[in-house]
Amino acid sequence: MSRFTDLFMGMLGAAPKKPKKISERVQKIMFLKYEDKDRYIKEKLHARAHHDVSHKWRNRRWAVLIATNLLFVLSFWLDIQLLEGSLTASRFAGFHLIDLNSALQIMLAHKHIIVNLFIGTFTVFLLWVLLGGRTFCSWVCPYHLVSELTEKLHLMLVDRKIVTDHEFHRGTRTVFWALFALLAIVTGYTVFETLSPTGILSRALIYGPGLALGWVGLLLLFEVFYSRRAWCRYICPIGLTYGAVGSISPLQITYHVEHCFHEGDCRKVCLVPHVLEVTVKGRASDETMGLGPDCTRCGLCVDVCPTGALRFEVKGLSKLL
């Protein structure tokens, strides 16, 4: 329970904690790992040399993301009516699907809930409880894909020392979540939707481009030249809403300390590296550990890890099999 609380607080912005107690099994693993230093180094180099750099999860994810958004677009363009609407609210083969954060904003602004809204919200809630909340971010959100590409540009510029990355406090996103909720209640408008690049991009894809794309462009420029992936990391309340829902999800990426050489490749590619704090030497208290609710399940760490210490798993299921 306290591990759950720590992870949840970590999502809200708290700094990761060192574990108070490390299980005997982990202590033994760590002892055996470092018993023979030469062997340890050899093993590490061996793993690195034999690592096929795969983009398995990235490719799968991009395929799903593009397919989902394409299904929205084609449903309207070709009038096949399979997935009508856009990411804020839609109907899949007649079933209402409503984005949880948009629904929340509306409930707060309008202060009234109708049955369809409730049904749609519930469907999506169930879906993301099963798949893991922030899966929405990396597997569906079109802004995620665009900013994943511009993030590469940013990292290249940082590498060449042309720009520096400015980090903000991770708790800023929690403050934004609360402020946008408050603004919805006080103003009676869904203020966040005015800026949400998720909604803007989704609508631009389906209904055609507009001026609002200029705002998305500015955001991307900010991320390229000033702060790495700033919108997703420090601002977007959608991610936090889904993170909270996904915190009870059985699907997650798990970390297996036994296979880890603590080199930190995973933390370099991660959008939310604080969830991988557990991969730092001495931070894992159990043999296997879930990465927590802020993880978007993008799988970049799984792809990059040379030893298979990070895996997609369903809680409890791996023990049964």
Added chain:
Amino acid sequence: MSENKPAPAKKPAMSIEKAQKARRKFLHSAGLTGAVIGLSLLGYIPVTSAKTPRLRPPGALNESDFLSSCIKCGQCVQVCPVQAIKLGDLKDGFGVGVPHIDAREQACDFSCDAVQCILACPTGSLTYKKPGFLNIREGALLAAAPILKAKEKDAEPTLNLKERIGVARLARPESCLAVQGKGFKGEARSGSFKGKMRYMDVDRWKPIPVREHPYDVPLCDLCVRECPVKDAIALKPVKGADGVERMTPVVLEPCVGCGVCEMICPAEPAAIVIDAQATWKEA
């Protein structure tokens, strides 16, 4: 207020560098928060300074309720057979992604035979029946369910619509062909006009471009002829300012504000327009 308490035991001192870094990060984060919230509040400008209200789709709640309840998904756009519904852009502020109709470009001609945009709306922004606590503005309520001319002979000829979205008004009587006593021959709108409409005598279900349906009438009555709602508008003899009696389009109580009269009017600019969100006032 209270007496000074002894200072609590100090935490282990942070290095000055680290403390400065933390302070900078906090200030940066506060700056980011202020900037983004500030930008989002710019959305107020178009909403509060709007001079002319937008024409909303049928069944729309009152403007502020409409803006607060619309989830900006565009499902209403998708079901409309004549694509009358457009979504707001960033210049609409909080109205970004919110549907509206530009009647002159493409009016709602009810060619769906019902009001399917209402059916498609997932949040009740467009609704058949308003919940009690959302007040109905005086004059917005229709005296009776509008009778759709196209369904007049059906068992159920009415539209499930309780409130009007606007009211038509003869804004420029001097340019009205009927008032001038003129007839009309040819396409109602210029050849490049993209607006569509359903014509009963062509195909009850398939809207065709207005430009493909030319007219030849001795006295122009296009707004009356093409109005989809029964008894919403009529040509009547009205005494002008000069005391001469002329045939003039007169808007009647059943007008729902669909905008077909504005779209079809051959005068440029249209002699008859829709006052969006206007309510019915007895003359």
